[in-house]
Amino acid sequence: MTHRIAILGASGYTGAELVRLIATHPAMRIVALSADRKAGQAMADVFPFLRHLDLPRLQKIDEIDFSGVDLCFCALPHATTQLVIDGLPRTLKIVDLSADFRLRDVAAYEKWYGQPHAAPELQAEAVYGLTEFYRDQIRGARLVAGTGCNAATGQYALRPLISAGVIDLDRILIDLKAGVSGAGRSLKENLLHAELSEGTHAYSAGGKHRHLGEFDQEFSLLAGRPVHVQFTPHLTPMNRGILANVYVDGDAAQIHATLAAAYAAEPFIQVLPLGQLPSTRDIRGSNFCHIGVIGDRIAGRAMVVATLDNLTKGSSGQAIQNANLMLGVEETAGLTLAPIFP
Amino acid sequence: MTHRIAILGASGYTGAELVRLIATHPAMRIVALSADRKAGQAMADVFPFLRHLDLPRLQKIDEIDFSGVDLCFCALPHATTQLVIDGLPRTLKIVDLSADFRLRDVAAYEKWYGQPHAAPELQAEAVYGLTEFYRDQIRGARLVAGTGCNAATGQYALRPLISAGVIDLDRILIDLKAGVSGAGRSLKENLLHAELSEGTHAYSAGGKHRHLGEFDQEFSLLAGRPVHVQFTPHLTPMNRGILANVYVDGDAAQIHATLAAAYAAEPFIQVLPLGQLPSTRDIRGSNFCHIGVIGDRIAGRAMVVATLDNLTKGSSGQAIQNANLMLGVEETAGLTLAPIFP
């Protein structure tokens, strides 16, 4: 059975990545694509790398007939998203890739995103989309909120450790290196090749990055008490990939065993042997997450390093994995592509 | 039906690319992998990006039981290759990715590669592997010789034009920009990130590049007279992709029409509208070749630009396309992955 798919916001990188992945998906067919400012154009004009595909022309959202759509991916900017989704038919399954439905508490949303939430009743309905940890709820959900790409990476490294109580909750530090596609197709000086290609720098440092809202929510829930981590992301001269170094107080062998056990049956989470560390180059373009653990020379300190592709496992691949669950399709369908190297 | 596949020389980039593509191939299964110096290692140790796959351990070639193999990809260095293939069972289908069987004339081989050919009788049997132009012979072949990646790119731009007689055969100039993975996993100073990343330069200039042997052979055969082109490749600070600018004397509209007609039914060759030109970023990781044509302000001059991924359409993807034909599988099987962008 082929499910009919719409993608709203198809002119951005996550929209294009959805199209790339669905192109070889055995049970999905794209029937509608939206892009407000580029409505009327062919997808091949916006993204020539997709020119071999037979795709519907870009439309405005209100031109789409949703009666012929089974599931809708929503890859719109935050704030806009909550208004758009509020206007969609209640019968439609929705996987949202924006930040609008990630935080259960509307006060937290307002704190991190600087404005009140316009659709709090939808917020209440939304399921947090970190597949491996919310599988059952996602299966039955109508609206799934995709996680932040940095937030996903940090959580893969940390959730089993917090659940198992094997690390000190007050000394968690995430130093994260992110490729530039995570910033989207936005026209900013620091994203220009001339400025980024030899320029590594921190951004949203000091506890200001919005994905901290997700860390706070999820880690506190797991721990049953407030947990606040330190988190510094860095813009790094590469296109895809996130490498999260998570520094913790705990025993490396126990940490490794905990992670290995937690992910033993997971198709996309690969825990490397103790002492081996992953590289962004080895997960590019794929839905895999590689995790490594190493102890420090200082007893009782360890580092967990998780890496994934921000556009795939961190965003569009995760969205498809969730959609598979919602549609009753094999969870890994369309997502088994190997990484691309070099 | 699943065909049993061996890959000789699996520790290089083209070997790894074969594994990446076969991983999602519906009718191939890898049963043996060789790498002489790394025999005994797991593929995941050599290429961590493949660690999610269940693959046979690396072996020495003489440890492989070829009785359980239907088709063998040979991704070994040239010169070595002819000796190895000479020792393989005569019943085995072989797709060779080296330069050893590309030139029909052993004298030409000796001229371009600097040593006599050691297996001239195999040379006689080999079919040149530019799929779109040798489909019928490939279907019935036992040994197919994959083309050079630069040679493939230039030929896609030029073959229909030479056949149709719409360009001046004495004024063909190919200025080609190549990503660094085409040089393989070789340890040379000019391939280091520190030296390449801001360093574009020509190599094998002045008519010395070995792929000229293929151009001479194929173009002369098509034209029924000797054809010699000018050809300058450039090492460019990117990993994958070849962009061949082919400058010709001829009418742009006629050239475009000729190419569009020649490739109208081809699944992997995409001719852009007249006046549009392709970019390497749009074919990365895929088996597609994009071709554009533009006329010059000087009447009677035109430029044809062809781009493909050297590791895929230029090498391992081409090899699988040929293997599909030899095995009676759908020609596009395993090769419909969309390019990866960004």
Next chain:
Amino acid sequence: MTHRIAILGASGYTGAELVRLIATHPAMRIVALSADRKAGQAMADVFPFLRHLDLPRLQKIDEIDFSGVDLCFCALPHATTQLVIDGLPRTLKIVDLSADFRLRDVAAYEKWYGQPHAAPELQAEAVYGLTEFYRDQIRGARLVAGTGCNAATGQYALRPLISAGVIDLDRILIDLKAGVSGAGRSLKENLLHAELSEGTHAYSAGGKHRHLGEFDQEFSLLAGRPVHVQFTPHLTPMNRGILANVYVDGDAAQIHATLAAAYAAEPFIQVLPLGQLPSTRDIRGSNFCHIGVIGDRIAGRAMVVATLDNLTKGSSGQAIQNANLMLGVEETAGLTLAPIFP
């Protein structure tokens, strides 16, 4: 003696490069910097790499007191430039880095830049700024028009050959690879790191690039007859550097001898031994131009390759070299920095 310098348009890459070079210039001191939209800011806020320098704050142009200025570099966008320069004191020496005064013929200006010239009398006064070939006029000039960076590179390869009559004027083809800083600090999708870093492509192809106006003007003047070249620039994934491959009909040895003789006494133009070719990595950040010559296997065909840094010798370094002449300072002052490698 220290000359007092103003830079108009100091918030772009060529403006910043002027500041970088003047910082160690023995006879220049910056007394005014303009940037209309960033007036009031410190230079260190716009370009943190200059924060160690004691520089005047950015102003609007009409806030500058030009009575205290000896020479003004004008790094403004074209079209704006002619209006601004028209309003400056007649006594001020000016080196313009825009395109506004490069073309002597106002009809040619209108053809290539799409609008009538607003200051034709200034145009008449301007001297073309390719230092090595206009030294005497530049020395006495009040207004010097810096060349296009691509135009400079092509001319260094070709001018002595046209003057000497050693190549066929009807078969000149320039295939040029340009780093992205040549596009300036402009916010365009194809300049983003995510889109450029694996994406080589031609632009303004087919005889549309504006620097052709300079080639036409200069080469025709040298030859005493109309000369029209083919010219295709390519955006290449690097920040600085232009590599111009110039394909000509002629004898390589004679071409090499002609160039070597022409540039024997030039401090910044280096002709490599016959058969050696230059790389962009070897001139980065410097005022040097490296030129190589190689013959083709086809008799009577040759390639000249010239490389320079578009921001230095192709623009701001050239401007300072011209300013040195205009101010009676040693021509090489402030310009002897070695390239930076790696």
Next chain:
Amino acid sequence: MTHRIAILGASGYTGAELVRLIATHPAMRIVALSADRKAGQAMADVFPFLRHLDLPRLQKIDEIDFSGVDLCFCALPHATTQLVIDGLPRTLKIVDLSADFRLRDVAAYEKWYGQPHAAPELQAEAVYGLTEFYRDQIRGARLVAGTGCNAATGQYALRPLISAGVIDLDRILIDLKAGVSGAGRSLKENLLHAELSEGTHAYSAGGKHRHLGEFDQEFSLLAGRPVHVQFTPHLTPMNRGILANVYVDGDAAQIHATLAAAYAAEPFIQVLPLGQLPSTRDIRGSNFCHIGVIGDRIAGRAMVVATLDNLTKGSSGQAIQNANLMLGVEETAGLTLAPIFP
């Protein structure tokens, strides 16, 4: 007065960087260059970017007449270095760029470098070359040991804080991002453009990196008690530059004030306003070090970020700064070049 300079090991990146900087140094002249395997070659053959300079031909070390040399830079591999320096005339001033004389304690040397020290009496004589903190000793020294590039970056961030007692000595964590030129011109797979350009990864993690020997030595000495930091370096897809994120427990404002005061009179160390953070792109090719401080949302935690160019301030620039002191030349001579951006 011009001092006569020899450079041993001139065929590596730090050797070439010394030549680049000395080329515009007002008081130094290179009289000898050594490179064992490339003896007899011109420097321009090994490093074409230096071809405009009039340099002595490369020699073997024992061919050099040291009687005409005032000061010798030694840029040889560690272990070799101690043997070579042991054989040089006792009257020669030496600035060593290797690791051989950085650790005062020969047991520490053996621990970190895996072999006994062969010249312990020279070790005793050597002065640690972190200029800003050893100025007086360096002025009178005969042998100065240049610091590790990572070690320098971390120390600039931390030394004044340890001296002032404003941070918790048991919770210091350095997460460092390093450009690839720090690995030298070594032929390793992970330094290839194809493997590094999209591949960020940690190396020597878990307390194994040799520069920890310097951190331990210097920080313990300053604190008057053992201090052990956590330190993870990452290979980052860029050529030059180190960004050290130093996470500490302390008050951000006090930390910032301490650093600002400590470096107020330093010509090369720039402390940014509180809350601003530096980028590697802003110090490239220069002898400057930029330092930023930001507090975390968690009270009592802060981050200090220091950035410098590993080849300049981290190695060859530092060496020249020290040589200037040893020779009685202005400390900043030859080192005031602005960074290069973009």
